[in-house]
Amino acid sequence: MSTAESLAPANQAGQMGVTLNGDLGTIRVYSETASSIELCLLDTDDPRSVVKSIPLQRGDQGIWSATDSDLKLGTKYALRVDGPEGPRNRFNDSLFLIEPYAKAVVRESAREYHCVVVDGKFDWQGVAKPNIPLDELVVYEAHARGLTRGNKALPDDLRGTYAALGHESTIAHLKKIGVNAVELLPIQMLISEPHLLKNGLINYWGYNTINFFTPHHRYATAAAIQAGPEAIIAELKTAIRELHRNGIEVIIDVVYNHTAEGGAGGLTYSYRGIDNSSYYRQDDNGHYQDTTGCGNSLNFANPQVVQMVIESLRYWTEEMQVDGYRFDLATTLARNEANHFDPNHPLLRAINDEPAFAATKMIVEPWDVGLGGWQTGNFPDRFSEWNDRFRDSVRRFWLSDIAAARNGGNHWNGVADLATRLAGSRDIVDGPSGPLGGVNFITAHDGFCLHDLVSYNVKHNNANGESNRDGSNNNSSFNHGHEGEGASEEIRMQRRKAVRNLLATVLFSAGIPMITSGDERGKTQNGNNNAYCQDSVMTWLNWDLTRHQQDLEDTFSYLTKLRRENPVLRPKSFGDFNTASEDHDLLKWYNAAGEIMSEENWHDPECRTISRFSERLFGDGSKNSLLLIIHGNESSSLVTLPKIDGSSEYEELWNSAHEAPTITARKLYAGDQVQLSGTSMLLLRVN
Secondary structure (H helix, E strand, O other): OOHHHHOOOOOOOOOOEEEEEOOEEEEEEEOOOOOEEEEEEEOOOOOOOEEEEEEOEEOHHHEEEEEEOOOOOOOEEEEEEEOOOOOOOOOOOOOOEOOOOOOOEEEOOOOOEEEEOOOOOOOOOOOOOOOOOHHHOOEEEEOOOOOOOOOOOOOOOOOOOHHHHOOHHHHHHHHHHOOOEEEEOOOEOEOOOHHHHHOOOOOOOOOOEOOOOOEOHHHOOHHHHHHOHHHHHHHHHHHHHHHHHOOOEEEEEEOOOOOOOOOOOOOOOOHHHHHHHHHEOEOOOOOEOOOOOOOOOEOOOOHHHHHHHHHHHHHHHHHOOOOEEEEOOHHHHOEOOOOOEOOOOHHHHHHHHOHHHOOOEEEEOOOOOOOOOOOOOOOOOOOEEEEHHHHHHHHHHHHHHHHHHHOOOOOOOOOHHHHHHHOOOOOOOOOOOHHHHEEEOOOOOOOOOHHHHOOOOOOOOHHHOOOOOOOOOOOOOOOOOOOOOOOOHHHHHHHHHHHHHHHHHHHOOOOEEEEEOOHHHOOOOOOOOOOOOOOOOOOOOOOOOOHHHHHHHHHHHHHHHHHHHOHHHOOOOOOEOOOOOOOOOEEEEEOOOOOEOOHHHHHOOOOOEEEEEEEEEOOOOOEEEEEEEEEOOOOOEEEEOOOEOOEOEEEEEEEOOOOOOOOOOOEEEOOOEEEEOOOEEEEEEEO
16 A cells, blocks of 8 residues: 555545546545535536535545435536634635535636536547656746747637647747756646736736646637636647657646635635635644745645645646646645654655656755745655755856956855756755756746846836835846846847856756746846736747847757767766766866866865866767866956876867857867857867
8 A cells, every 4th residue: 555545544545526436426525624515516507506405424534425416527516615613714605615626627707616527538649658767858947828828820729728838839849949848837727816816917827726636727728618627628638648749748837835715814715615724734723824925835734635635646647647746835745743844744755655656757846935944955865856056056156256256356156066066966965866856947937037137136026016025136146237128239248148158057967957938038027037927928938039039049959959969968876086987977177277176276266167077988888078168257268178088189069159059060189278258168078
């Protein structure tokens, strides 16, 4: 028996919510404190009209159930729940509530949602999951709507939909730029906060889930929405199938840490009305213990909450054929009864032990906003973690340090911390997964996009309607001498080179690289670093490119090709400083003089030039050897190519000083001096 099955009664795994058996339908709902639960079968034409009311009977461990022949495919239904008054209860038997395990939810109004019984039958046409090894993964974080909303090559009725995700033009772009996993911002059923709707905005990012099993309807085509929930599910499955057919995996961002019901003053849609005291973490007086910053936190000290998440993951993995998950604010998911993070938490163990997840990618955002929330490096080895230290170190080296030196000061950092990130962040990720336990990124949906990171010193979030108070003030960005657009051509050239350096650092580092959609094309959000409520050209991927944007996309495509063709750039284990083997890459570091880095070099903040030699040996005696030279000073510099045993010749593969990926294939030799322009990178093949 798996850990997941041990968390609940033997007949509960896979049996919660509505299940069909011949002509009979059975519903099972969890509520520890309710006094009555009523299943309301609703009129399909008049959503306020109850066709039939069926009382549920309480069984063991707070599981309520009922069986009825009228509970069948296509039935629209909701729950009414009543219970005792108390500081931790929020019962209201006049409300129609969403059943937590519902596979389809339809919006009747801003305040009311109803469930529909579906079977989700679909022809996968024999297309299997790609099962891409972690070391080959290149993750592309994108919004399900924003990725294609601006693509004029698509018919108007497809733009911004699930159907567009699987369209040949979308797939062609993904394949061209060399990404093989699309990480979609939340696509589980979500709603927008009342204050956003009042201001004429929506929760565009979607981190406000109201049901963990239903695909969000707004990303389907109008035709699918009109046809009903089965058509919406089929449209999403078709997109996943076509992405799989082309070797592209689908990872979805899941928000299990809180729900859209918000804090104590929030609206009741589901969990709060079914059993507020069991689903949410509260104190004895009913005050929510919020570790998410969103008003509530689901109570993962409750085995039934853990089981609900496991069942949701199993549904999306098996029924929807999703390849992996990125867990938002994952520390909250692993908080125990004392509200402390527990790396051996039952949810994490259940995910580890569940056979259905054996080949599934599990990525965590290893922090939340509660006490002790920053847990980078502390999740079990099964989980790859977003590496915020990588983000911060690389931004400081290429941006903050340059800004400090330009303003008359010294560089704050040398190359030691950068080298640690390039080598896979062993100081953080030091388990059996090696560097693949970390996901390296410079930008994500939250914060500046890459173009804005090199173009703005401060955030410009006034469009969000919060007087620029929202969003982080700690960005480690650098505008290169002019805030925003309208800069001189010299400054724009500096910015473009900075972008190339940042992208290359991600792709040439050990670990799993992640790029944010649009960064490969120089998309701007006009300095908005918290565009969570902006569903507009500000957040959509741009499809009409300038020459420089096309050059950048070509460069990114070439960089992913270099990573793909050179296994030494994507090690599965940490390097050895002395010997190379099939399992261990040789890794050596040289200074600008072509000599092995000394202790003095490592600790000198003004030592801003370093060369990384890495080598992989293969079983047939061949090898893959590269020298990566990084120069992090705005003045040009001469760098001596090191003399490496068994090698004497170098071949230039890429130089970040070039706007487009111009390949000179020039030959160089050990001992040669190479002129590097300010703040640049050079990649050489070692022969």
